[in-house]
Amino acid sequence: MVVKLYKTDLSPPVRAVMMACDIFKVPVEMIEVNLLEKEHLKPEYIKKNPLHSVPVLEDGDLIIHDSHAILMYLADTYGTDDSWYPKETKARTLVNQKLFFDACTLFPRLLSVVFSVVKEGQKCISQKLLDNIDEAYNFMELFLTQTTYIAGDQITIADLSAISVVTSLAIALPIDAEKYPRLLEWLNGLVNQSYCQKFNEPGVKVLRELILSNLQSYDLVHCIIVGQCVCLRCVETVVLCRSIFLFVNVTMVLKLYKTDLSPPVRAAMMGCDVFNVPVEMVEVNLMNQDHLTPEYLKKNPLHSVPVLEDGDLIIHDSHAILIYLADKYGKDDSWYPKDINARAAVNQKLFFDACYLFPRVRNVTYAIILEGQKTIAQKLLNDIDEAYGFLEQFLSKSKYIAGEQITIADLSAISDVTSMAFLLPIDAKKYPKLQAWLTELEQKPFSQKFNKPGVKALEDIVNKLLSQP
Structure with a gap:
């Protein structure tokens, strides 16, 4: 076929x-x-x-x-073997977290540039967007300082995902060879591969022409950013963040670095509860900048939460954490099916959460908590309403978002939807399937214990800031 x-x-x-x-x-x-x-x-x-x-x-x-x-x-x-996507749980987890790094960090930064130039008609790329790209390069350099490829010393599908974006980011911001030698070495190695020349290079060329034709002037020298990056993502973690980590410590009990305000953290905590994981919860005080200490940055260069530490394995993306917990600690495969088709359905909903649901929560909370906005922009509310519409369509086809059986995709989504619902209450007449799904999951013991308190705390902060003159 x-x-x-x-x-x-x-x-x-x-x-x-x-x-x-x-x-x-x-x-x-x-x-x-x-x-x-x-x-x-x-x-x-x-x-x-x-x-x-x-x-x-x-x-x-x-x-x-x-x-x-x-x-x-x-x-x-x-695949004729598992070299591109290892079957061994820890090795697969490292690939998964870099796939989510691409979905949550690399690609959105490119999308912001393309949107501002092509859709909004901006005639130059703002320094803020260039700084964000430079920060992404820095993350990549840190990863590639530890391993030959971004998820280990063997090329994997995570490299395919990343190279397609990095070659596109380089249109907006050329890579500084002195600042990012490992990144440039990795890039040059992949762009010379036959599959990259055949299926990536032509599209990059078309995108370059599209972007540059929409800019009135473009000074490449202006694109080279030097010095230490003082970045959006750094403060963004004060609100909420999903990310990816590496850490070294041998212990029988897992460690989860967390703050309850974060929906991704809450999803990971619910996963630990569902799978009866022996875990020590370590609070990360973002206001005190615990996430920016050298010790924490060594575990997670993205300085975000959650981070899961299991022996010598460190994972810094909530979705990759959920997959790992289900594979290692699940008594059966009901929460994350082994059947390839069923697993693909769950995976795509995890990425839907990463790329559609969580960013819409973060955009609102970031504007209120960090930028001091006193009202929620209608555009942001419209984005949340659109997300509700997507979920309603999914739930019109199946009881849960990835099928007839509850899965880790539902854990990930419920942490975000409950955080959206106090920003924009769900219209039960417009979205009856979504409301029914939400009501059911909110009553689950894992949700009552590990999601509800964090939602309430986030709601209190947002409401307090909105009411202040």
């Missing part, structure tokens, strides 16, 4: 999937989606993917609409 890939070459996530199809020799039919003609908004496409995004992979009755979930599926289904 031939797999169908709906794509447009401008998109880095699409390019990552095309490279994987080439590597794994997937029998694939590539179907161009003309975004300018709004083909992604046609009813037949919306039926395949309510998020109306690319890529979409269709393999028989399985449809996957996230590039990272697609990469995982292709490696599991078509």
Whole structure:
């Protein structure tokens, strides 16, 4: 059976999937989606993917609409061995967390640039966006100082995902070889691979032409940022953050570095409770900048929470943590199925949470807590309402967001949806399936114990700041 890939070459996530199809020799039919003609908004496409995004992979009755979930599926289904996506739990976890790093850190920074130039018509790239890209380069340099590739000393699907974005980021901000030698070495090694030249380079060229043609002037010298980065992400963690970590310490009890305000932390805590994980909860005081101490940065260069430490393994993304806990501590596979198709459905909803739900919570709380906004912008409320609409569509097809059985994807989503609901109450008439799902999960013991208190604390802070003159 031939797999169908709906794509447009401008998109880095699409390019990552095309490279994987080439590597794994997937029998694939590539179907161009003309975004300018709004083909992604046609009813037949919306039926395949309510998020109306690319890529979409269709393999028989399985449809996957996230590039990272697609990469995982292709490696599991078509890989001749597990070198690109290891089966060993710890090694796979390191790949997973770098996939989420790409989804939550690398790609959004590119998207911000493209949106400001192409959609908003900005004639120069703001220093803030350039600083964000430079910070992402710094994270990559730190990772690549420890290993040859971003998830270890063997190339993996995480490198495919990252290279498609980094080559696109370099359009806006060329990589400084003196500042980031490991990153540039990694980049040069991958861009010379045949799959990269065939399926990544042409799309990068088209994107470069699109961006530069929309800029009136562009001084490459201006793009080189020197000195220490004082960055958005650094303070962003004061509110909420999902991320990825490495740490060394031998102990029988796991350590979870956390702050209850954070929805990703709460999802990880619920996971620990569900799987009866022996865990020590270590509070990270963000206001005291505990996350910026050298000891913490050694564990997690992204200086975010949560971080899970299990012996010599450190994980700094809540979704990767949930996958790891389910694989290692789950009594069965009901929370994270071993069946490849069912697992792909869960994976794509984890990435939906990472890329759609959590950012919409963070955008509101960041504006109020860190920027001092006294009202919630209508645009941000509209974004939350759109997220409710996506969830309603998912839940109209199945009882839970990734199928008829509750999974770790529901744990991840409920922590965000409960945080959205006090910002924009859910209209039960408009979103009855979502309301029913929310009501059921809120009553679960793990939610009552590990989600509800953090939601209340976050709500109190937000309401207090909004009421102050």
